[in-house]
Amino acid sequence: MFRTQAFMFFFLLELKLPKAKGNCNFIEPQSHCVCSLLESTGMKNFIQCLPAATYELREGNLEEFAGFAGIKPDERIVEILKALQVRKLIFTDLFVPENILPSAMEFVSYAPLVSELEFVNCTFLRTSQWPPTGRLNMQVSSLRFHKVTAAPLDDRLDMAQLKRWLKILQNLTVTESQVTSIPCKIGKMFTALHFLDVSGNHFHDRSMESSFCEGVFPQLQVLKLHHNNLTSYETVCKTIGHLKMLTHLDLSQNGFLPRDFSSSCMWPHSLHVFNLSNTGLEHIDRSLPPNIEILDLSANNIFTLDLSLPGLKELYLSNNSLQTVPSLSRLPHLEVLNLDQNQISELPSKGLKHLHSLKAGHNLYNCSCSHHIREIQDLAAKPSLLPDWPQDYICKSPPHYQDFLVKDVPLSSLLCNKALVSHGSIVNLLISLYLIFCWLPVPPFSDTSFHQL
Ligand SMILES: *[C@@H]1O[C@H](CO)[C@@H](O)[C@H](O)[C@H]1NC(C)=O
Ligand SMILES: *[C@@H]1O[C@H](CO)[C@@H](O)[C@H](O)[C@H]1NC(C)=O
Ligand SMILES: *[C@@H]1O[C@H](CO)[C@@H](O)[C@H](O)[C@H]1NC(C)=O
Numbered sequence: 001m002f003r004t005q006a007f008m009f010f011f012l013l014e015l016k017l018p019k020a021k022g023n024c025n026f027i028e029p030q031s032h033c034v035c036s037l038l039e040s041t042g043m044k045n046f047i048q049c050l051p052a053a054t055y056e057l058r059e060g061n062l063e064e065f066a067g068f069a070g071i072k073p074d075e076r077i078v079e080i081l082k083a084l085q086v087r088k089l090i091f092t093d094l095f096v097p098e099n100i101l102p103s104a105m106e107f108v109s110y111a112p113l114v115s116e117l118e119f120v121n122c123t124f125l126r127t128s129q130w131p132p133t134g135r136l137n138m139q140v141s142s143l144r145f146h147k148v149t150a151a152p153l154d155d156r157l158d159m160a161q162l163k164r165w166l167k168i169l170q171n172l173t174v175t176e177s178q179v180t181s182i183p184c185k186i187g188k189m190f191t192a193l194h195f196l197d198v199s200g201n202h203f204h205d206r207s208m209e210s211s212f213c214e215g216v217f218p219q220l221q222v223l224k225l226h227h228n229n230l231t232s233y234e235t236v237c238k239t240i241g242h243l244k245m246l247t248h249l250d251l252s253q254n255g256f257l258p259r260d261f262s263s264s265c266m267w268p269h270s271l272h273v274f275n276l277s278n279t280g281l282e283h284i285d286r287s288l289p290p291n292i293e294i295l296d297l298s299a300n301n302i303f304t305l306d307l308s309l310p311g312l313k314e315l316y317l318s319n320n321s322l323q324t325v326p327s328l329s330r331l332p333h334l335e336v337l338n339l340d341q342n343q344i345s346e347l348p349s350k351g352l353k354h355l356h357s358l359k360a361g362h363n364l365y366n367c368s369c370s371h372h373i374r375e376i377q378d379l380a381a382k383p384s385l386l387p388d389w390p391q392d393y394i395c396k397s398p399p400h401y402q403d404f405l406v407k408d409v410p411l412s413s414l415l416c417n418k419a420l421v422s423h424g425s426i427v428n429l430l431i432s433l434y435l436i437f438c439w440l441p442v443p444p445f446s447d448t449s450f451h452q453l
């Protein structure tokens, strides 16, 4: 009980926040406390929130907390902060005056368990000068901004003050916030960063060069640049080539222009996951990272493909323009293949049966020939190979089976025979002979084989 009272005391009196109002809700299963500033009934229900590991403050204008800016935590407050169980702080739908941030960070420095900070749909209100911070020893290792707006950082923020903290930060997310670049000087301060997500911003080819200058993010493993304004595949390759720890690169939803033939470039050899989904590619005539295990090429306009990637395990080709199954002979370790939403008319079971998972629904299956249907059914018979079977396997031709499920087409070899005979090649003749022999009531060679036994 001491802690409860102490905490309330700290929160309502010590911070001199007479205008603090709001209503809190404790969501027990997630140990998440949400306090809204909109309701003007005082800090109602705050006590039930005391065991929460995540605190979220929503909806309002923190200018009314401006008094906070000058407050320094004294010994008693430090004791309370040290006892807190909070791990994550979230600020949602708020106006945040910049000048309260340094004090807020100083308070957070004393709460040893707070490792994640998140700002969602917040507007940072520019103030002329950031007050100097004192001791800044935050243990926050994960920082996320989503849909935030702020004035560009210029001289009013002395980044050197933050250096000690930026050095330990591991995860940084700044999504859908109209960011165009990261100053080279600042990128170099993130010496421990593992994970950087800047998706949904306005990074473009030129700003890539400055943002990923030599020496930034030396520990970076995951980089997400999905949905930006990148147009040159080669520029991305050149600018991130020095990130020697990078294992995962997401470039999906950028519009790459047809190849500029200027130069070839080496991707980091550490890259294992590469996402080129929805980037306007028509063919892959560009260099790919040599050691990739997962390659996503879905939602492009690829109509032929011939890859040679010895380590590749998963290949995603959904929603392209493929008319035939690409050759897998130089992908010896492939386990997962998605070919759904293409224009493929046949699935040759031989080359595909060794896969662990194959998605090939929503194609234009040719159901004229029982041989082709048998091949698909053969694949479907292997447990869990075709997760989208049977509902997504639909005949496109011939007209009288259009929109039939492949599984429902009656298996009549006559159909196949007719088509074959009309072509009249030697191969077709041989296949017809084979079919005739197979249909004989007694296999013609069985007698001899029995005698030999
Ligand atoms: C974002 O926050 C503002 C108030 O700061 C609010 O009016 C708006 O509805 C919020 N937008 C979304 C998408 O939640
Ligand atoms: C960083 O993000 C990754 C991926 O979202 C997550 O698995 C990891 O736990 C995070 N690390 C920290 C320190 O928050
Ligand atoms: C990014 O691309 C979008 C859409 O193509 C465009 O509206 C926007 O102006 C571009 N932004 C920048 C910074 O280039």
Ligand SMILES: *[C@@H]1O[C@H](CO)[C@@H](O)[C@H](O)[C@H]1NC(C)=O
Residues within 6 Å of the ligand: 226, 250, 252, 253, 275, 276, 277, 278, 294, 295, 296, 316
């Ligand atoms: C690639 O990015 C898209 C979003 O653009 C996402 O839906 C997809 O899951 C990603 N692929 C992989 C393999 O992570």
Ligand SMILES: *[C@@H]1O[C@H](CO)[C@@H](O)[C@H](O)[C@H]1NC(C)=O
Residues within 6 Å of the ligand: 278, 298, 299, 300, 301, 319
């Ligand atoms: C298929 O890819 C196109 C881009 O090539 C994209 O616009 C469309 O949304 C994708 N369709 C589906 C169903 O994913």
Ligand SMILES: *[C@@H]1O[C@H](CO)[C@@H](O)[C@H](O)[C@H]1NC(C)=O
Residues within 6 Å of the ligand: 345, 366, 367, 368, 369, 397, 419
């Ligand atoms: C379907 O396969 C048959 C037999 O191989 C062939 O004659 C026919 O042209 C094919 N139909 C289409 C639409 O490809």
